[in-house]
Amino acid sequence: MSNVIAPHVTTHEHDLTRYSTSSPSSSNLGSGSKPRSYTHFLAGGLGGMCGAIVTSPFDVVKTRLQSSLFQVQPQVIMSGSGSSGTLALGGGPTRGLLYNFVETGHILQSIYRDEAPRALFKGLGPTLVGVIPARSINFFTYGNGKTIIAEQFNNGHENSLVHLSAAAIAGLTTGTATNPIWVVKTRLQLASRVSSNSRGTPVLGSIGTIKQIMREQGVRGFYKGLSASYLGVTETTIQWVLYEKLKGMAREVEGKGGFAEWAGMMGSAGTAKCVASLITYPHEVLRTRLRQPSINGAVKYTGLVQTLKLIIAEEGARALYGGLSAHLMRVVPNAAVMYSIYEGALRYAPH
Template sequence: MSDTPPELVAGPSKSGWLPAKSWQHFVAGGLGGMCGAIVTSPFDVVKTRLQSSLFREKHVGVGLAGNGSHTVVVPRRAGLLWNFVETGHILRDIYREESPRALFKGLGPTLVGVIPARSINFFTYGNGKHVIANHFNHGQENSWVHLTAAACAGIATGTATNPIWVVKTRLQLDAHRVERISEGQRFFGGSWDMIKKIMHEEGVRGFYKGLSASYLGVTEGTIQWVLYERLKRLTAGTQGKGGVQEWLGMLGSAGTAKCVASLITYPHEVLRTRLRQPLVDGKVKYTGLMQTLRLVIAEEGARSLYGGLSAHLMRVIPNAAVMYSIYEAILRW
């Protein structure tokens, strides 16, 4: 007998392989991803810069003092708490030195990428677990069904949207783009310039840099979905009651699942960012997944594989809470 609660069992489909309203997962996932990305965009910029070797030396242990006209170097401090303080310093420096708009660098391609990425991910997972359970597991959902569906969703999403994330990463690493763009030009114009630059310098292959690390990152999405489904079972007693209790259970399940998955798999984020960095003096520094891993550890130590972790957690936990809550709410509505 399966221990799956009745509300999580995939019932028979009247429309063949997919349920009758499979499109709802696509719409709900896209809207949830869009709202989460807008709310947490500044932390995404900080995370990308801390992961990159191009900005680590500039920001590590550097702060502004006095009237802001002098830069002073303060001792590098260890510990997770200081990492959160450092994230605040970097947000302040970006705001002061580059303008408030810089806190939303890459938001254009982020939204262009997040909406289809989340739509594809939630559509593939939500319907994938239905198909796998009905056709390969006697209509019962369990952790193996969730794991398989999550892995398929991660591979499909990574393959389809990798070029968008390459453009977004390049824009976030361009510290001087605000100075070169006229006030009237929006981020989509900057994205188009970056697309042409990548195509001219690196060709089509340039848009698929970091894809191997993205596939490695499928483990994060898999852990997140499986853990989310498990936590949702534990909070099943709050479902249907409405009010604060039900929403706290949903927010807690989504945030906890994302936090645990991120802590386990975070190094792939750093490797992916390094692989997507622009050319330096016309040369490619990071050429492959294992080469990048060895080089980062040799030059900067293993701790650098967790660069930007504080900013990442400050972004992804509320992002996941917002995204999954909207997703679940739209499906219920």
């Protein structure tokens, strides 16, 4: 496995992959300077796990804001006098983006107060079960894929087209392999007090949810939202390409080693994720709607195009950005944590 990464690739001084694997004083390193190919798998899983745990509460809020279930079931999230003020999680049509960040804080407080602190981590189990293999597969496929593509089609040189191709392949592979896990996670996060016991704990856990999906929809139910996931490959593709560019620029400006290097890398990861999310966010809402449970046996959202048309017709185009504030508050620090751990693991792992 270790010979997947060819020695001659490291002879190119401006190869962006050496940002995380080369030593500060050398621009021409032997094959021993490169991490083993499976290190991408382990490092990606570790980074994904840490990022998911830190930002889990924002993930719960984001999922609820994306869903129509919590827009038609108002909850108390603002306090005018006591707890009399009510506001639907989706917010009113006149709410600005800045207010959405304030609203996210109110929702976090509401969940903590009304559903118990553990509700802020609803779906964390399936999230970790999904994030670890998802990030492992994604980083492994991308990290080794860009090297193979460069060797086969570009004489060992990496460029934006190589990064784009590797990122697209990694996104498709990851989405297909992990979609069932995300379906279960979404169902758990949409469990409200209506379907909870007196302690605020969802009646159905992961196993119960799996059985319910299998009973009601069969195996196909675990692949709800897959089309939207494939549409979301554009996000990971933009993110990887932009990250490589920004990382290279930061390296040229700040040099190698020290705090400045890591700060530049974390800033590159956060910026890349922020830009990619802003460009492609509607697919997140479409995917959440497609994964919603049926209501009284009726499935409201049945396909990607049908869901898009229905949301615009019933709620307006603004609804396609529901939960954006919570999403950004989660994914930007998540990306910074995840990529820094990934790069650090690659650097200090056995070579």
